[in-house]
Amino acid sequence: MKIFLILITALITNLFGSNIPNIQIISADNTSGKISPTSIQKALVKAGFRVDSNNNMNKAFLANHGKTHYPIYNLLMFRDNELSRTLLDKKNNFGFLIPLTMSIWQENNTINVATLSLEGLSRASQIDINDKELIQYSEKITRTLKEALPQHKMTLVTSNIENLKNSYATEYTIPLNNQDNKDIEDIKEELQEEFEGELESYGFKFPNFIDINSAFYGEKSRYDFYDTFSICKIEVIFHVSKRYPSAGSYAPCSFYMYKLKSENVVKVGFLSVENWIKSLKIDHQASLKPLLESQAKIETLIKELE
DSSP states (O other): OHHHHHHHHHHHHHHHGGGSOSEEEEEEEOTTOOOOHHHHHHHHHHTTOEEEEEEEHHHHHHHHHSOOSSSEEEEEEEEOHHHHHHHHHHOGGGGGGSSEEEEEEEETTEEEEEEEOHHHHHHHHTOOTTOHHHHHHHHHHHHHHHHHSTTOEEEEEOOOOSOTTOOOEEEEEEEOTTOTTSOHHHHHHHHHHHHHHHHHHTTEEEEEEEEHIIIIIGGGOSEEEEEEEEEEEHHHHHHHHHHOGGGGGSOSEEEEEEEETTOSEEEEEEEOTHHHHHHTTOOOHHHHHHHHHHHHHHHHHHHHHO
16 A cells, blocks of 8 residues: 555656645644644654754744734644654755754634645655655654644645755855864854854844754764754744744754764755745745845855855
8 A cells, every 4th residue: 555655646746746745734623722732742742753842933923023923823843863863864964854843823713733744855855755764754743743633634735846856955065174173073163153143143043953963873973063953033934924824844944064074074054945935835025025034144154154
């Protein structure tokens, strides 16, 4: 049966290309109020996921803008360490999906959860859609959320993705020339302090940080270091989420920074806002403007690190 489903998925991809959904939304009636971001977090933890953060964005929206769009709007960051490590072993840049994210929001009496679909995970990571562990990861996420939202319905969000072989990632390589006498930890701290300091001065927040070596590998790691930062700007998510609440499937975005022991360069990257724009078909100018401005600012700062 699984082989049949894989073949069908591949056939659909070939036939319809850009109509393939990158985002899935699971919805359920919540008139009773029994389903909440907390109950969803508990379901994820019970299933073996690690929840890094479950942020009530309405608090930030009220503090910064004096209003909210929905009675519930949370951005939750989560991961499966074993599957994440396995997929990272296949693609060094899988760090921009560690952790994964979801948005949780309530509209009228319906609670909704948006995450990347299998197709979205495959395109963003450029790991084959038939990859066993990628399928396992996607199925585990979907199964857990369906259990957390009884009597649910699923909606697949079609996209404007023209090229399924494009992750729309922003990636740079920083050469470490003339730094032979520096300790690698000092090099890392200098890069990260400059990057974080500059972004914080422009209103960016860092709600999560993962030391991949400590979390996954220990002393046997092939990396001198591998860190991921979750980056968010309240101004951006406030404007985008009003019309596109499922944007939380990409937010906060994960920014990776790593150095392989076998190389004398540091590699950095993140999934660009083009993923939001094309996956959600964003055409509203007030939503587009803060996205594009944030992308430009991050790219400028990365180039200054080179």
